[in-house]
Amino acid sequence: MAREQLNSAAYDWHAFSGREELAAALADQIADKLTKAIAKRGTALLAVSGGTTPARLFAVLSTTPIAWDKVIVTLVDERFVPASSPRSNAGLVAANLLQNAAKAARFVPLYHEATSIEDAAASDNAALQALPWPLDVVILGMGGDGHTASFFPDADDLPVLLDPSSDRIVLPVHAASAGEPRLTLSLARIIDAGFIALHIEGEDKRTAFDGAVAPGPRKPIRTVLDAAPRPVEVFWAP
């Protein structure tokens, strides 16, 4: 089916006529990048976003025949809730991605019980040092307000979250619009990824993306596009 391809310096736009077609194409791209990473360094590091958009992609990816036992999966961000919560991104990944062939992957969550989100982020920061950075693949989502990861426009310390030279891996986020405190990978870790995909669906998200890349007040997604050393691959379907 027809695919619309628009490019700009900061992103490559890949539009699909349907969400199934998008999921198949993006899953193929992810599998290709992970397989190449495994061939090159014996392992692959994948970070995925949560929310509602990725479930179909995760289901398709979970049946993709790659060496999942050599893949480490972590999260781009997480709500400060246990995996048993319906709000948990770890729960979403467990139910949709870590199934079928992908069950063999190693999952590294972000949420741990802690007395504060700051303590949780500090322990994550220490624990995730041991992962084989940089990310080979990162899959971002985007909210209608132009947030991605947990870089919410109303987040306290947004400049810290968006510092491209930060040596932090995981940062705590307080943002009234986020619902609950969040844990997020830093911008620095995200833009270091070998393949950066932004997965958005629906007309509202396309309008929000177009607004974010147009001249005007900078939204967090625009900061990611501008900071990335290579074009972000945007996958969109109506």
Ligand SMILES: O=C(O)[C@H](O)[C@@H](O)[C@H](O)[C@H](O)COP(=O)(O)O
């Ligand atoms: O924890 C989260 O919510 C995500 O990581 C977040 O960044 C998400 O990608 C956007 O909010 C879009 O969410 P939807 O897919 O639900 O629109």
